[in-house]
Amino acid sequence: MPQYSAFQPKPYRPRMSPFWFLDRWPYFKFIIRETSAAFVAYFVIVMLVQIYALERGAGAYAHFQSLMANPIILVINAVALGSIAFHAITWFMLVPRVFVRHTMGNIVPDLLIAAPNFGVWFVASLLIALFALRII
Amino acid sequence: MAPHSRSHRPLAWVLFGTGGFFVAFFFPIHILLTGLLQPLGFAPSPDRESMLALLENPLTRLYLAALLIFAIWHAGYRLRDTICDLLAIRPLDKVVMGLCYISAAAVTIAVIALLVCVP
Numbered sequence: 020m021p022q023y024s025a026f027q028p029k030p031y032r033p034r035m036s037p038f039w040f041l042d043r044w045p046y047f048k049f050i051i052r053e054t055s056a057a058f059v060a061y062f063v064i065v066m067l068v069q070i071y072a073l074e075r076g077a078g079a080y081a082h083f084q085s086l087m088a089n090p091i092i093l094v095i096n097a098v099a100l101g102s103i104a105f106h107a108i109t110w111f112m113l114v115p116r117v118f119v120r121h122t123m124g125n126i127v128p129d130l131l132i133a134a135p136n137f138g139v140w141f142v143a144s145l146l147i148a149l150f151a152l153r154i155i
Numbered sequence: 156m157a158p159h160s161r162s163h164r165p166l167a168w169v170l171f172g173t174g175g176f177f178v179a180f181f182f183p184i185h186i187l188l189t190g191l192l193q194p195l196g197f198a199p200s201p202d203r204e205s206m207l208a209l210l211e212n213p214l215t216r217l218y219l220a221a222l223l224i225f226a227i228w229h230a231g232y233r234l235r236d237t238i239c240d241l242l243a244i245r246p247l248d249k250v251v252m253g254l255c256y257i258s259a260a261a262v263t264i265a266v267i268a269l270l271v272c273v274p
Contacts, residue, residue: 037243056233059178062186063227079205088194096166096190100183107179107180144184151188153201
């Protein structure tokens with residue numbers, strides 16, 4: 020004869036709302052940071068279209084330039100720049116989180132530890148701008 | 156099935172990690188110039204001939220190939236996890252992964268084709 024217990028054990032299955040990231044500000048910040056990946060993919064496509072238009076001819080390139088001047092595209096580009104820069108800056112600021120911050124008994128400020136990242140960022144951006152604007 | 160199957164994640168992670176470096180250091184200036192300052196007229200837009208001359212330089216094409224290919228695999232690797240987390244559909248992880256990586260592979264082929272075919 021089978022033995023029945025009064026309390027049936029049930030495995031615990033936590034239910035997660037699809038809007039879990041709205042619960043707390045850090046969760047929301049995490050999702051804002053992660054969605055920048057979509058803008059990376061978007062801008063890879065933009066750059067591909069630019070190369071294609073360049074190869075296609077003067078008319079195609081003029082069309083690409085007028086497409087970039089579209090107000091909706093400008094807004095998307097501004098949001099893309101904002102989110103990718105946010106992702107980059109938060110990544111650069113990780114260095115002080117994983118780095119020993121003591122030098123000769125003193126705590127080195129976070130910004131000073133992350134400073135080389137920002138320096139390289141600035142120099143790299145300057146170089147790319149000089150080439151892209153055909154100054155050098 | 157093998158009792159201990161190895162994760163294939165490190166392979167994609169190499170592309171993701173290198174892409175993260177490229178995206179963080181080089182993407183913002185490209186978006187700022189091509190996407191905002193040049194269309195708004197705050198920065199000069201070189202004409203097509205001069206841009207084509209820049210594209211004809213093998214070093215430019217090597218740079219663009221590395222930038223775009225690593226960036227798209229970086230985006231694919233992250234979008235896989237972001238889509239699963241954002242929509243809370245982790246059980247569909249394999250399907251999402253397939254879609255992300257197939258798209259990244261397609262873009263990779265497009266990048267190579269476009270950069271090899273420069274006149």
